Amino acid sequence: MGKTQITQITPFDFVSALILGELVGNAVYDKEITISKVIFAVVVWGLLIFVTEILTQKKKGLRKLLEGEPSIVIRQGKIDYKVLKKAHLDINQLQHLLRAKGIFSIRECQYAILETDGAISVLRKSSYSSPTLKDLNMPPSRVTLPVTLIMDGQVEVDNLQMIEWDRDKLFDEIRKHGIHSEKEVLYAEWKEGEPLHVQRY
Template identity: 35%
Template sequence: MNPYLEIVIRSIGAFALMMMITRTLGKATIAQMTYHDFVAAITLGGITANFAFNLKVNVWHLLVALVTFSGVAFILLVFVLKSRTFRRWISGQPAVLVQDGKILEHNMKKLRMTLDSLNQELREKNIFNIEEVEYAVLELNGKVSALLKKEYLPVTRKDLGLKGHKQEFPTELIMDGNVVEDNLKYGDVSLAWLMSQLEKRRLSIEEVSYAVKGTNGQFYCDLYQDGVSDPIDEV
């Protein structure tokens, strides 16, 4: 077989295998990426890369290695879900960085985390003054969670004694100029209601790039022709 054609076939096969493995391990694994997830991802990535273009290695040997590591990662995931002790050992546990408004330098030193990194994580949460923080915790996925001191917490409707209306999950009705039929079925929205909203705005489905029924029940749509005279096209 032509080596270039073989590389193409093996690359497509490697991509398909990784898609199946990823779906088997689940979305939570991808989002959280704990210690064993990180190790599994690197190892599986290396094996898959060799499967795609390393023509000197036997395909079946690579498949066995790929299936073995995938099985190990899946078994670890099962144990992690069933045992809290095992979960703490294999995935680690959250670490407190700020307690009662005081930075725990000892914990940060053990984690090899600098004050610059802590401040960056806080700024990403729109916290620019560390004195506003009551508690800060380094989570298993490497992100920092922060609890503000009482005087810096935002005021809620409950604090003001106001009752809020029940909110709904947003329902996407049109995407890329096409009606999302499944959302009409499961989102308790009729096609007649959608068409009535478009008629009020003198629009057709083909003119709409995106339309959604928001959490407050209001209809929002974005057109292909935005009417912006000087759009910013830098990416």
């Protein structure tokens, strides 16, 4: 699992750990099972987990299936009830997660993203940022959400359409960084009014 913390494990990792514990626990209390069988079961299950981890890193579709994907539960300052319901989250739970991030009113939040591990990531409205523009008597600026365009060498087509870009536009931008293929890019992020952020492998 690498440097993944206990709070960051996915449901699949959690179930895998439980099954591994059951394999060892049942073997310890069953007199008919020898130590070689225990080692064999642990090695086989460990290899399955390892192979699955490798596949989820390589295959985007499998990653979504086993690990899920983040959900935007607050968009442009408004709660997306359909997404909230799909995530089996109620308003009280959402408020609890927001308070843990120091936000005590939903009106302070521009975007809130429910991560795959159940944590929430929040982007405040510009007028509630620290120090706040309100305190400085300055007009609030428009808040936009950064959009990932390339991840692990693969173009995020849905995100590309969201910002009304096509592949030609994207490749024109990454060529400015001396890159000729998306396979060379670990991560590329778009944000309105700023140059494309690109990181190579």
